[in-house]
Amino acid sequence: xxxxxxxxxxxxxxxxxxxxxxxxxxxxxxxxxxxxxxxxxxxxxxxxxxxxxxxxxxxxxxxxxxxxxxxxxxxxxxxxxxxxxxxxxxxxxxxxxxxxxxxxxxxxxxxxxxxxxxxxxxxxxxxxxxxxxxxxxxxxxxxxxxxxxxxxxxxxxxxxxxxxxxxxxxxxxxxxxxxxxxxxxxxxxxxxxxxxxxxxxxxxxxxxxxxxxxxxxxxxxxxxxxxxxxxxxxxxxxxxxxxxxxxxxxxxxxxxxxxxxxxxxxxxxxxxxxxxxxxxxxxxxxxxxxxxxxxxxxxxxxxxxxx
Amino acid sequence: xxxxxxxxxxxxxxxxxxxxxxxxxxxxxxxxxxxxxxxxxxxxxxxxxxxxxxxxxxxxxxxxxxxxxxxxxxxxxxxxxxxxxxxxxxxxxxxxxxxxxxxxxxxxxxxxxxxxxxxxxxxxxxxxxxxxxxxxxxxxxxxxxxxxxxxxxxxxxxxxxxxxxxxxxxxxxxxxxxxxxxxxxxxxxxxxxxxxxxxxxxxxxxxxxxxxxxxxxxxxxxxxxxxxxxxxxxxxxxxxxxxxxxxxxxxxxxxxxxxxxxxxxxxxxxxxxxxxxxxxxxxxxxxxxxxxxxxxxxxxxxxxxxxxxxxxxxxxxxxxxxxxx
Numbered sequence: 001x002x003x004x005x006x007x008x009x010x011x012x013x014x015x016x017x018x019x020x021x022x023x024x025x026x027x028x029x030x031x032x033x034x035x036x037x038x039x040x041x042x043x044x045x046x047x048x049x050x051x052x053x054x055x056x057x058x059x060x061x062x063x064x065x066x067x068x069x070x071x072x073x074x075x076x077x078x079x080x081x082x083x084x085x086x087x088x089x090x091x092x093x094x095x096x097x098x099x100x101x102x103x104x105x106x107x108x109x110x111x112x113x114x115x116x117x118x119x120x121x122x123x124x125x126x127x128x129x130x131x132x133x134x135x136x137x138x139x140x141x142x143x144x145x146x147x148x149x150x151x152x153x154x155x156x157x158x159x160x161x162x163x164x165x166x167x168x169x170x171x172x173x174x175x176x177x178x179x180x181x182x183x184x185x186x187x188x189x190x191x192x193x194x195x196x197x198x199x200x201x202x203x204x205x206x207x208x209x210x211x212x213x214x215x216x217x218x219x220x221x222x223x224x225x226x227x228x229x230x231x232x233x234x235x236x237x238x239x240x241x242x243x244x245x246x247x248x249x250x251x252x253x254x255x256x257x258x259x260x261x262x263x264x265x266x267x268x269x270x271x272x273x274x275x276x277x278x279x280x281x282x283x284x285x286x287x288x289x290x291x292x293x294x295x296x297x298x299x300x301x302x303x304x305x306x307x
Numbered sequence: 308x309x310x311x312x313x314x315x316x317x318x319x320x321x322x323x324x325x326x327x328x329x330x331x332x333x334x335x336x337x338x339x340x341x342x343x344x345x346x347x348x349x350x351x352x353x354x355x356x357x358x359x360x361x362x363x364x365x366x367x368x369x370x371x372x373x374x375x376x377x378x379x380x381x382x383x384x385x386x387x388x389x390x391x392x393x394x395x396x397x398x399x400x401x402x403x404x405x406x407x408x409x410x411x412x413x414x415x416x417x418x419x420x421x422x423x424x425x426x427x428x429x430x431x432x433x434x435x436x437x438x439x440x441x442x443x444x445x446x447x448x449x450x451x452x453x454x455x456x457x458x459x460x461x462x463x464x465x466x467x468x469x470x471x472x473x474x475x476x477x478x479x480x481x482x483x484x485x486x487x488x489x490x491x492x493x494x495x496x497x498x499x500x501x502x503x504x505x506x507x508x509x510x511x512x513x514x515x516x517x518x519x520x521x522x523x524x525x526x527x528x529x530x531x532x533x534x535x536x537x538x539x540x541x542x543x544x545x546x547x548x549x550x551x552x553x554x555x556x557x558x559x560x561x562x563x564x565x566x567x568x569x570x571x572x573x574x575x576x577x578x579x580x581x582x583x584x585x586x587x588x589x590x591x592x593x594x595x596x597x598x599x600x601x602x603x604x605x606x607x608x609x610x611x612x613x614x615x616x617x618x619x620x621x622x623x624x625x626x627x628x629x630x631x632x
Contacts, residue, residue, distance in 0.1 A: 147322065150607065152566035159600055162588040239449050243570060246451045247585060262452050266574075270470070274459055281452040289447040296443055 039293035046287045050105035057099035058084055062254065067094045076275050089275040091264055097275060100261055101283050107257040108284065111168060112238035115175035116230055119237075122176065123183025124219075124226055130184070131191035132214050142188065148181035157240060161249040171250050175237045186229050190222040228302050231295035235288045242284055258284040315615060319608040326604045327378060330597055331371050383601060384594030388587070393598035397580050402482040403473060404572065404579030408564040410486060410499045412557060415506035420553070423514025424546065430519055438511065445508035450567065454501045454574035461497060469494055471576035498575045502568055506560055513556060517549030524548075558614035562607050 059067050067090075076089040076097075088097035126145070130138040148156075157174040164170050194200065195218060203213050242259025244250035251257045256264065258280045265276025349357065358364060365373075377383070386393045426435040461468040474494030476483035485491030521527060522545065530540050569581030576582065580599065587595035 147325065150322070150611070151604075152563045154569065155566040155600075155603065158569070158584070158588070159596065162596060235447065239447075242449050243451060246449075247570070247573060249588065259449070259451075262455065266455060269455055269459055270463060272463055274463075277452070277455055278459070281449070281456070284452065285448055288449070289444055292443050292447045293440070 036294065036297040039290045039297070042286055042290040043294055046105065046283070046290065047109070049102060050109045050287075053102045054099075054106050057096075057102045059096045059099040061095045061100040061103050061256070067096065075273075088279045089273075091261070091276045092268065097261075097279055100256065101258070101280050104256050104258040104261050104280055105283055105287070107168070107251060107255055108238050108241060108259070108287070111171055111175070111241045111251070111257065112234050115172045115179070115237045115241075116234045118172070118176045119179040119233070120183050120226065120230055123180040123185075124187045124223065126180070127184040127187025127189075127226070128191050128214055128219060128222075130188045131195055132210060132218065138188075141184070145181040145184045145188075148178070149185070153178040153236075153240060154243060157244055158247065158249060161244060166249050166252055168251050168255060171241055171244060174244070175240055178240070179233055179237060182229060182233060183226050187222065187226045190225040191218055194218055194222040224302065228295065228299050231291060231298055235291035235295065238284075238291070239288055258287075312616070315612050319612055322608055323601075323604060327375060327601065328371070330600055331374050378601065383598040386587075386592055386595050388590050388592045388595075393592075393594040394602065396595060397583060397598055397602055400578060400580040400583050402484065403577060404565060404568055404581055406484055406486065407495070407498055407502060407568055407571070407577060407579060408561060410495060411502040411506065411564060411568075412561060414499055415503040415510050416553075416557065418503075419507045419510030420514050423511040424518050424541065426511065427515035427518025428522065428541065428545075430515070435515075439515070442508040442511050445504050448504065450501060450505070450570045451574055453504065454497070454571055457497045457501055458574070468496055470497075473578060498571050498577050501574070502564060502571045505567075506564070509556065509560070510553065513553055514549060517552060518545055521545045521548055554617065555614055558610060558617065562610045565606065566603065 061067070072090060072092050072094040074090045074094075076087060078089065079085050084096065088101070090096055091100060126141055130141040156178050160174045160177060161170060164173070200213060200217060203217050208216075241250060241257060242262070245257050245259035246263040248263070251260055253260065261280035262277045262284070265273070265278075265280075268276055381394055382392065383394050385391065386396055389396055422438060426438050429435050458470050462470045472494060473483075473485045473491060475488040475490040476485050477487040477491070478484075479487070485495050526548075527540060527544055530544055535544075565581075568577075568579060569584055571577065572579045572582040573585050584596065584599045586592075587599070
């Protein structure tokens with residue numbers, strides 16, 4: 001099955017809606033786009049919260065002794081027996097939601113970033129190899145890429161995790177399996193364009209080895225497109241992790257990510273105890289939305305520079 | 308045309324074979340197949356009988372051929388939990404999923420195409436920019452959380468809509484459907500909206516960028532120079548041309564939605580095949596999981612084939628004899 005190569009795999013890869021400016025891309029242009037600025041600020045805040053603040057959180061949600069079941073399902077603003085204020089309430093086990101969200105954010109970010117890094121490395125190598133070697137190697141690799149892109153990511157990951165079990169490492173494996181092919185396709189495309197240029201011919205005539213040309217010349221000059229795709233892909237990796245955790249095949253209960261926190265609140269939603277699901281979800285949405293927004297604007301800028 | 312169909316059919320069969328090998332390896336050779344395939348509550352004697360009956364004492368290639376032979380005859384094992392053929396179990400839950408998916412696609416297109424056209428033709432308007440940013444938000448909302456928020460708003464707080472199930476169904480040609488009764492529609496509303504939002508975002512963006520590009524094309528300039536009214540240009544020239552990629556995407560999305568409805572069905576307890584998959588994963592009901600994957604692969608292969616053919620018919624520029632690499 002060959003998915004149509006002329007169609008975008010997801011909405012954010014649809015050609016941008018901006019009239020192509022003729023000027024070059026400068027970082028200064030970011031400042032002139034308020035929406036990008038807002039998204040970047042939101043992104044930095046969320047990243048900082050996820051990476052730094054767990055150290056300052058008033059509780060360690062992984063440490064069962066640091067909270068009490070007596071405090072379970074308290075609404076936002078209540079105080080505990082020890083005088084702590086639960087600004088966003090507590091969950092069914094008496095965890096402070098603020099602390100749980102900060103730790104959950106860190107798990108979500110970690111899974112998203114590590115999975116993207118691996119998928120990126122594998123995909124870029126495969127795409128580059130296909131573009132450089134061509135012929136049967138290229139045909140075989142790209143058919144494999146088509147095969148992987150032909151199925152919906154959620155289904156492949158779900159079935160894979162059903163087979164190998166849950167765990168942070170396994171979720172990362174599942175995300176890499178469903179995402180590497182995206183990078184391979186983009187990388188091959190841009191490397192093919194780059195390969196026809198004169199400096200590559202010059203390098204070939206100088207007798208450089210294929211490996212050297214691949215990594216010293218072709219890679220740095222054609223990696224930009226794959227990097228832009230990566231911003232959007234991190235967002236979808238985080239969404240995928242959250243969804244898998246929600247469905248109960250993702251991260252383990254002892255290390256709740258944002259998706260798992262939302263799932264934990266599902267049973268209490270009907271009785272109006274909304275905060276257990278709502279707040280982790282908002283953190284998740286801010287993270288995914290700002291990543292997608294930054295990715296979208298970067299791509300607009302990148303496409304403008306290329307044309 | 309004949310050669311093209313034949314080529315695509317061969318490709319499709321290759322994909323099915325590849326998936327069957329992967330699934331076979333996943334279930335039969337990774338770990339102990341006896342544990343995976345024999346009900347854990349079986350006695351030692353039953354276990355031995357099963358090992359023999361399943362042919363697990365035979366060489367791997369022979370086991371695969373048996374698996375394949377049975378699969379071709381529609382036998383993909385019996386559910387441990389329900390004691391029914393796994394494939395039949397899935398097929399009986401298919402209409403519920405298909406109803407959800409079809410309605411979502413209809414809602415997404417009916418709302419998305421007009422909005423996308425407006426945005427594409429008025430790309431500088433503030434409203435258009437808001438819609439484009441909004442479409443990114445629509446795409447960013449995780450389906451499970453969005454569904455829960457719909458429940459919180461419309462069921463828990465406003466008490467307008469029911470939270471789960473299909474409601475009252477009416478039978479058409481032997482298939483129960485919900486959309487013909489008021490109660491069924493009330494049950495359908497939230498799941499359909501939940502499933503439609505990401506596709507709505509996709510259709511808006513596709514239509515908008517298509518309309519924007521089409522405006523600069525010579526055939527539009529010519530029509531304008533000829534004095535054709537704007538309304539007619541939009542309807543007869545722009546819309547018709549950008550509809551081709553949209554139809555193709557809708558076709559592909561149909562398959563994706565069947566997979567993604569798994570999440571929506573779980574949140575709204577919609578009794579479709581996606582919910583069955585999740586329950587089967589929890590209950591370690593492997594035959595059902597294997598059957599689901601094989602069936603979905605089969606569906607995908609057919610949808611892709613159909614999309615290719617429709618595309619070829621709609622767009623005369625597509626060369627059917629083209630080498631499909």
